[in-house]
Amino acid sequence: MVMIFRWVLRLTGAAIGLAVLAAFLAYFLASRSLPDYTKTLEVDGITAPFEIVRDNANVPHIFASNDADAFFGLGYAHAQDRLWQMTMLRRTAQGRLSEVFGRRTLSIDTLLRRLDIYRLASLSVASQDARTTDALNAYAAGVNMRITEINNRSLGRGAPEMFMFGSPISTWRAADSLAVTKLMALQLSGHLQDEVLRARTSLVLPDEARLSDILPDMPGTGIAALPEYASLFKAPLPRYAAASEPRHSLHPVPARGLGGASNAWAAAPTRSATGGTILANDPHLGFTAPAIWYLARLELESGGVIGGTIPGMPVVLAGRSGTIGWGITSSYLDDQDVFIEQLNPDNSEEYRTPNGFKPFETRKSIINIKDDEPVTLTLRWTDNGPVLSGSDFSLAAITPQGHVASFAWTALSPRDTSLSAAMGIMQAADVQSALISAQSYIAPSQNLTLVDKDKIALKLIGAMPERDVNHQSKGRMPSPGWIAENRWKGVFPITTNPEFIEPVGGILGNTNNKIVERPFPVHVSYEWGDSQRVQRWQRLMQTRQVHTRDSFVEAQLDTVSFTARTLLPLIGADLWFTGEPAPNGTPERKRQIALDLLANWNGEMNEHLPEPLIYSAWLRALQDRLIKDELGPLATEFKHVEPLFIERVFRDISGAAEWCDILQSSPKETCTDVSRISLDAAILWLEENYTTDLASLRWGDAHQATHDHAVLGDVPVLRYFVNIRQSTSGGDHTLMRGRTQGGLGPDAFLNVHGAGYRGVYDFADPDSSLFVISTGQSGHLFSRHYDDLGALWRRGEYIPMSLDEGLARAAAVGITTLNPREN
Template sequence: IGGTIPGIPVVLTGRSSALGWGITSSYADDQDVYIEELNPDNSEEYRTPDGFKKFAKRASIITVKDADPITLTLRWTDNGPVLPGSHYNLAAITPPGHVAALNWTALDPADTSIAAAMQLMEAKTVEEGITAGEAYIAPSQNLTLVDVNTIAMKTIGALPARDAAHQSQGRMPTPGWIAANRWQGRLPYSANPEFLSPRGGIIGNTNNKTVDRPFPNHVSFLWGDTQRIQRWRNLMQRRQVHTRDSFIEAQLDTVSFTARSLLPLIGAELWFTGETAPEGTSERQRQRALTLLAGWSGEMNEHLPEPLIYAAWLRALQQRLIQDELGALAEEFDHVDPLFIERVFRDVDGAAAWCDVLQSAPKETCPDMARMALDDALIWINETWGTQLESLRWGDAHQATHDHQTLGEVPVLRYFMNIRQSTSGGDNTLLRGRTRGTGPDPFANVHGAGFRGVYDFADPDSSVFITSTGQSGHFLSHHYDDLAQLWRRGEYIPMSLDEELARAAPVGITKLVPEAE
């Protein structure tokens, strides 16, 4: 029992009577882009370490409604499929007479990931679960496992074996005809990070860095989290004994470690300074905002104004810090990088230089930038949400967007298909609610936990779960969105494997019968 993807016959995160498992993205560097040189005398060939070689080719026919079919010729190199120059603007970095190709573990023709997942469902112990993970190829995940005696976390998925002489270490596109840039197969499964029954008896992952190994045996150059893991550790260390309810509390926690650590830094010279400004002035609005933030706990609660003020301030601050140095490239950084801002305001290795605007004659300080950024944020808030700061609600700006991927853009239908909910949490809270970062609604909640589960192996039938919408994918069904409000409020439903309990009140029974050969 647990969370599945329609059409895939496996429980990706869930439990059996003997084993519980969950997955988080490992952020493994399992993709490389290569620049392949075409033979100037024959464009059907590309350069390899051993000379020119013909592309592998296959025709793909795409049928189009009310139109003639389109035939595309797909090409492969030894490094992987050739990508169109329009993908991610690859043409901008691809020289004339060259093409780009992608090598990715998920393109392995002998992908046994589904078989591995099915084997995991049959595992009875943590050790058997780890063994099942060896056949898993992609996309790489951190697999957390628990049985009645043991806990563990194992990175599953193929990790490329790269040459120590790789020109870019996989971080940038490289010439595909240079042997040192090509993958040397994959690392052995035993080399994947593994944590088995650690001291203290607790394992967790928030997409944070798990190991620190130098290239080429590293896992990733870019991890998904540096902040939420700090709050998780704090909650885990508060108790000597944890219960199902304390784990639910952690799963629903909305306190931002980032807010608690950065606000004292960026506001150090702004709190309660100067005389009270006249009502209606920008100075007075700034003082009101600072007064609210000074008494705030850092809880990203949907009903509070402080999370919106804080989020808008941090966003405006990073924009001011990088705009003059990066120009148009600054627009690519659409989410706040907490470590960058901390380094700047602590002046780590001279990072406070980012506070000075290069194009201006005065030398701006970091408190200057913090003050101006707060004014920027308040102007945006005033224009978007109104001038009454105390009446703001974070949940109005942080609505969860459960959009139907196919019918969500169809006029009229979209009002039935798409689900909108005011939500707590944010980019850096354990109750994840990653914001869009761009556009007119930069704080819309566009990425969160579609499935939450807490499994108690002291009393397995007390385990609970919730999904963010409902059990049915049909928008006319009562079960299309009947779990959505429970999910929003942080409530759960029972997760029992007792068949008699399930049969006691079914709304119907669906049988899937394989077609006879």
């Protein structure tokens, strides 16, 4: 017995020792890839010595004597801190994730191959101007220099993830940067999903009035009624369809409601307390660890520029120079259309056109899969665009038998000059020259907000498709691709795009709201990203005669919900202070407590308050109860509360109160009944998931920002090291937007989409400008810069955005000197 005990003890000790040794070895190998920011290198590909100075926030300040060397330095810095992220973006664009992750990412690769993004990016290289071509090549050389350094010096393969997945790193090419640009366009576009959902909903709700309730038009002049979707086709369509499948964390297309968003506003000197222009910008994207944004400063021949970059792209996308500031927001331009293509009954390799049947353009593409047999795809293109699979975006639910769906999108251009336009904007001397540079921008369409020292402007940039005035669905639903009137006629001249230059009121801004009311087909869009935040923004801008940098910061961080202030009086109109006093613990008493809290609430979505959570749970339960009997399984596609729908129902606009009656029940329920039952259901849900004491609830416990690692974020134990979770204020409809995950699950209110970058630029004192990102500069989980800026971001704090070289050097965490290699 003693002998057995000794052997058990020895084996246990050996196992513990091996585990410790393995952990030490893993840490050693992973820590080898931590970049050293203080060193001197002799490198090929540069023409003169230059320095990369890392300030105390790890922002690289690249001091080069010429543009090519500056972009070389940016490529090197990006690869130092974000090599894994860059390679994942490139693999996603190439449709090559399955080579690393196996069959679980096959659907992503299949979609990206069908869209042909990487081939189109490769073709677009030849369309860039000389300045951009030089920048792309220099940037690629800088990335490749870092890869060479990693290989030659055994620097842990560049990132800990490289050990876990063993994926080889190929050299970076100019086309890779353009592919990342197109991939970002895909992440910022959502009209395809909106079209499909509208078609699916039309099949369930043939009544145009009810369709306008649940998918309402933005306030403004009405439009002509659309045809019922089913009437466009002779072949039968399914009435109901199952909900969409869950998405892999690496999927580049966000779920509906989680696409691009953003805020930007500017003040002219007449509305500035200091007499200089001011610009605030906070682009919204899905949260990840690390953030998609990376702060950098470049010293170019045209002067210094500083702001937010995206690793993989050699350009400052949002930021300022010494003379100009630029910000971007998603414009919601309708630059995508789905077409239903009829197959030739006698030859499935042909599709119908206005002039008869025509063969598809076809090409084979092989997807290699880790630990599995490769898959060969046949890629098919029509005149309208690539043919997609019925499993993508629930297209099978709206595609009749004997038909396929194709996809038109401005970003699918082999001559995409968007990066050249962005390069010109970054190096422009003033607003006018930036607007000229923006003319060659194609996709993703953005609202570009500009300021120089004297002028402010906002211009919608991007190619605007020209549709026929007789288009059957006006681009709002998939349409027959063989009808000439449904096909695109090209794009409008850039002068058609809306612009606002030096407005009389001295204030410009965009919260993804509707910016123009024009008739189809120059309407810009029927779908807009915001009808709520803009209301609060208008109030904050108009209540001050003049603004300052700090007032713009306050607006960026504002957490008051105009939506809550509008909807609560409607849905609680017959519930406030009604009913007899009820004993503690009864449903009636709990309802009274909840209503009393909400009655005294000002609509501020503060993380420490219980009211935002009670309100959000109530609205969610209310919308679900209103729609699920009419929509059936399709109700799960409406994951977020639509304020205009709730308002239409409770104001009974065009008979919308009909939604309150539960079809399957005998009694005729009123909106008051549904509101009361929904509040009770919300309270029950809160008790089951949080606490029975409503007053002790905290919005921040549910509304945690989820900066999750796209690959390792779901791995047990490891996820606690790589994911960054923070209690946050704000919500779906506040200026400090914290878009929730949505749905009915316990994690419905996680904050998954918001301002990964914030910047405020004051041209009366440019070096007092501020910026921050939502995590840290480094993508290395062992780096102290992995999440250091995230703590500031959560508290609503910023770091200086200065072009002063002395300030950058004063507290530098490292200086890398790069010298040309002597031959």
